[in-house]
Amino acid sequence: MTTVPRRDRPGFYYPKPPATWWLRRPNYVLFMLRELSSVFIAIFLVLLLVQIHQLSQGPAAYAAFVERLRSPGWIAFHVVALAFALYHSITWFNLTAVVQVVRLGERQVPPRLVAAANFLLWGVVSLVILFFFLLGG
Amino acid sequence: MSEETITLEVTRYRPGHDREPRAQTFSVPYRKDWVVLDALNHIKDRTDGTLSYRWSCRMGVCGSCGMMVNGVPKLTCAAFLRDYHPGPIRVEPLANFPVVRDLVISLDDFMEKLRRVKPWIIREVEKPVAEGEYLQTPAQLDLYKQFSMCINCMLCYAACPVYGLDPVFIGPAAIALGYRYNLDSRDEGYRIRQPILTEAVGVWDCTFVGECSVVCPKGVDPAAAIQRSKVAGAKEWFMSMLLPWGGR
Amino acid sequence: MPAEEGYRHDLLVVGGGGAGLRAAIAAAEESNRLSIAVISKVYPMRSHTVSAEGGTAAVMRENDSLDTHAKDTIFGSDFLADQDVVEAFVKEAPGEVIQLEHWGCPWSRDPDGRVSVRPFGGMTVNRTLYAADKTGFHMLHALFQTSLKYDKIVRYDEWFATSLLVEDGKVCGVAALNLHDGQVRPIAAKAVIICTGGAGRIYPFTTNAAIKTGDGMALAYRAGVALKDMEFVQYHPTGLPGTGILMTEASRGEGGYLKNKDGYRYLQDYGLGPPTDKPVHRKMELGPRDILSRCHIQEHLKGRTFEGPYGDYVHLDLRHLGEKVIDKKLPFVRELARNYVGIDPVYEPIPVRPVVHYMMGGISTDISGKTSLDGLYAAGETACVSINGANRLGSNSLTELLVFGARAGRAAARYALERPALRSNPIAQLVSDERKRLDQRFLRADGRERIADIREEMQNAMEKGVGIYRNQAEMKETCETLRKLRERFAHIGLADRDAVFNTELIAALELECLLDVAEAVAHSALAREESRGSHTRTDFPKRDDARFLKHSLAYRTPGGSRIEYLPVTITRWPPEERKY
Known part of the structure; x- marks a missing residue:
């Protein structure tokens, strides 16, 4: 089916979203925070790569690098990055529940249950890593 | 005792006369069982006959009366004055759309996009009517049912910042409806429809703000439809990289 | 022809609801040589078909027969239906609902995958197909979305037809006002099908949408065509007080009770008993709408109804059905009752009263939808092809718009193919x-x-x-x-x-x-x-x-x-x- 073309008349008013559009609703702000979180996570990952590289440069270089990370600025950065990583992970796991339809026979598993399973798995993996870390430390 | 009233700040825009919209204030009787649409009808019937807006079924199913109420996209036939008491209540045309006049927005863009996703059953061979219905179990129906509940009210587009910033995005409702047919056991049009949904202005434009699903008055969850289409598209792309020689 | 002078088609459908869209598709399938236009004062998916809830009647099961459907319809009409038309109607109904199934309508299903049927007022057996309790909504959107695949159907959305153009006793199109620029232009056509629906808005309290203002009936009436059986106006027994929002008959088909202020199922006092726990066809709450509405008034005269700010009312009680059945079969009833009267039918009875719902009368047509004016056709609620007579049975109207929308579309298409080109000057x-x-x-x-x-x-x-x-x-x-x-x-x-x-x-x-x-x-x-x-x-x-x-x-x-x-x-x- 086709519609009779209706030329955009000059009478139309075309609204333009202001630069502050993302402050209009709480969900927009949360969304922007999630986008922003990737910046911190990216910096953290680059840092991790540098750290691994330093490891290959010998114990002294590595120790010096680690020493530099002990500065208040870097610690503050890591706290913020951790907060963002947690925020990103939580929203991500909630999202997968929406995205991934899990069916058991005829019935769809409620998304909340899928999210809960995700979080449980995440917790278990974290604990295992922590265990090895403490064992090794 | 005089009757209690509530104030509405209503956007007015006269094409050809106004350069941009302005707000006009009206005072209407405050009744607990009135919705914002009742207040607008009161203004039109009793105060100012020039106020323009769309409405019809006043029971939340025709999809005509979507507007911004205090900055949130709402069906005004389901937005009760009592929930905004004591006011004032700001009533504006749906965000992100060209304004035709007052509270009336242009749907031309959506109508074109809806058609683009081919929201109809596509069959390689049509079954003759005389052979009866296609069998479809309740479970198969449940798969797509939710996405067939869209009333095209446009609240999701008004809530979508991606659409506001770049109107080429096909947008939540149209994608959800395309996805609905992809999920229908009677349909064989996936190969035709999926490339349209996953083209540049399709699902990949979506950054998953998720607000479309929040404002949807019918629980359609277009955000889920879009994300699931992304997963399906990504899976296919991945498989085609792994098995470039694989058939279709 | 340049836009200022107007537009030209072979066939023009006025109204983009269920009947109009079915007619346009039928015409498109009848011949690919036709240019077809649909003009509607609202976008087609806003049409009032969208508000229909309960279902669509057609003979679908072995325990049913065309004769039973015909008999029920004729009996319900108080013998004012034209029986030849009813026979054609029941015969073509199953094909039409299956056609709609093929076009994607999400009919509710039985476990074996067949479309489900439910009981409805005045019907002897289960023959009402449904899509939960949003049947009209799903039918309209399936028809509209299907219509989008036909390139030769041209739409004039938000145009208002102000008059029929008649020359030499033949219709040659309409004059129409484009809401978007305020201009009145001719849309010329060799055949015109009016599908503009009912006129419930002549009454103060109606289930009908704001757009149901009888425009098409008036167009024909002014052009000298008769309006048939207009005195027959259906009151639906269960609308919400105040707004008039419909609580579908399916809520009684699924087993809901009507109770007066003493909690008594009063219909048993009016020859509709005996009361049973489970619904029995054509008895008690499954009686026809005209009788149930009269019973309400009688109860009121006896002082046994509730009094509210929007007039007297009785209770529609669904509590015994339980949350599961209500959510599966009547989710829209629950949504509407919660939103508009703040009552959850799972826990409380719903206040209801009779409300103007449907016009049995309309533009007088023959069995193919043709009117007395050459080139003019009509279908759906706006028409009176005479299957409903003095009282329509619930769930026959959605079927009617399919069967007679398609019939009118085919008949008008054949007429347009034979008619010579129109002359511009008189238009x-x-x-x-x-x-x-x-x-x-x-x-x-x-x-x-x-x-x-x-x-x-x-x-x-x-x-x-x-x-x-x-x-x-x-x-x-x-x-x-x-x-x-x-x-x-x-x-x-x-x-x-x-x-x-x-x-x-x-x-x-x-x-x-x-x-x-x-x-x-x-x-x-x-x-x-x-x-x-x-x-x-x-x-x-x-x-x-x-x-x-x-x-x-x-x-x-x-x-x-x-x-x-x-x-x-x-x-x-x-x-x-x-x-x-």
Whole structure:
């Protein structure tokens, strides 16, 4: 089916979203925070790569690098990055529940249950890593 | 005792006369069982006959009366004055759309996009009517049912910042409806429809703000439809990289 | 033809609801040589078909038969249906609902994958297909979305047809106002199908949407076509007080009870018993709508209804069905009751009262949807092809718009294929006259009468004179009020003189249509001196087959409607007393 073309008349008013559009609703702000979180996570990952590289440069270089990370600025950065990583992970796991339809026979598993399973798995993996870390430390 | 009233700040825009919209204030009787649409009808019937807006079924199913109420996209036939008491209540045309006049927005863009996703059953061979219905179990129906509940009210587009910033995005409702047919056991049009949904202005434009699903008055969850289409598209792309020689 | 001069098609459908879209698709499938247009004052998916809830009747099961469906329909109509038309209707119904299934309509299903059927008022067996309780919504969207695949169907969305163009006794298109620029242009066509739905808005309290203003009926009426059986107006027994929002009959089909203020299932006192826990076909709450609405008034007269701010009401009790059944079969009822009266039917009974729902009457057509005016066809609620007679059975109307929408589409297509090309000059002249009329009447006039005042007085007069119970004195008074309102309408004054999206002008045009339709209803009712189906007279309480086993035809004259009569077609079911 086709519609009779209706030329955009000059009478139309075309609204333009202001630069502050993302402050209009709480969900927009949360969304922007999630986008922003990737910046911190990216910096953290680059840092991790540098750290691994330093490891290959010998114990002294590595120790010096680690020493530099002990500065208040870097610690503050890591706290913020951790907060963002947690925020990103939580929203991500909630999202997968929406995205991934899990069916058991005829019935769809409620998304909340899928999210809960995700979080449980995440917790278990974290604990295992922590265990090895403490064992090794 | 005089009757209690509530104030509405209503956007007015006269094409050809106004350069941009302005707000006009009206005072209407405050009744607990009135919705914002009742207040607008009161203004039109009793105060100012020039106020323009769309409405019809006043029971939340025709999809005509979507507007911004205090900055949130709402069906005004389901937005009760009592929930905004004591006011004032700001009533504006749906965000992100060209304004035709007052509270009336242009749907031309959506109508074109809806058609683009081919929201109809596509069959390689049509079954003759005389052979009866296609069998479809309740479970198969449940798969797509939710996405067939869209009333095209446009609240999701008004809530979508991606659409506001770049109107080429096909947008939540149209994608959800395309996805609905992809999920229908009677349909064989996936190969035709999926490339349209996953083209540049399709699902990949979506950054998953998720607000479309929040404002949807019918629980359609277009955000889920879009994300699931992304997963399906990504899976296919991945498989085609792994098995470039694989058939279709 | 350049846009200023108008547009030209072979076939034009006025109205984009269920009947209009079905007609357009049928015409497109009939011939690919036709240019087809659909003009609608709202976007098609806003059409009022969207509000239909309960279901669509068709014979689908081995325990059912075409004859039973026909018999139920004829019995329900109080023998005023044309039986040859009913037979064609029940025969083509199953094919149409299956066609819609093939087009993607999400009918509710049985575990084996077949479409489900539920019981409905006045039907002997389960034969009502449904898509939960949003059947009309799903049908309309399936039809609309399917219509999008036909390139040769051209749509004029948000155009209002203001008059039929008639030359040499033949229709040659419509004059139409484009809401988006305020211009009146001709849309020429060799055949026109009117599918504009009902006119519930002639009453103050109705399930009908704001757009149900009888526009198409008025167009035909003014062009000299008769409106048939207009006195038959259906009150649905269960609407929400105040808003008139429909609580579908399916809520009773699924087993809901109607109770008076003593919690008593009062229908057993009116010959509809005995009461049973589970619904029994055609008994108690599954009685036909006209009878149930009258029972409500009787209960009220006995002082056994509740009193509320929006009039008396009774209870529709669904609590015993349980949350699971309500959510699966009646989710929209739950949503509407919660939103609009703040009541959750899982835990509380819903307040309901009778509310104007459907016009059995309409533009008089034959079995193919053809009217007495050459080239003019009609289908759906706006038409009266005479399957509903004096009372329509629930779930027959959605089927009607499919069966007769398709029939009208095919018939009009064949007619258009044979008709020679239209001449431009007379069309241009007719439209120029129409422009002048609208200009002088509405946009240059400085009258002081307000649209809302006249509309309200008309609605109140209709409720008073031609409501559920009627008598001669009150109907005469209503006819007189309508005559005066028509005079006052000549002095209407509009504040809005703008061209773009002038909804006040549209409201005035709609009011003009409402007044025409109201007149036909009141005059037809006054002339029918008997009680039959939904037309109940306290001064003539009995059915009178000797005088009135016939259709009334209302013709427009300057002094009101002139009423003539047309015999009813009886084939295999001779009239008998209608008892349930």
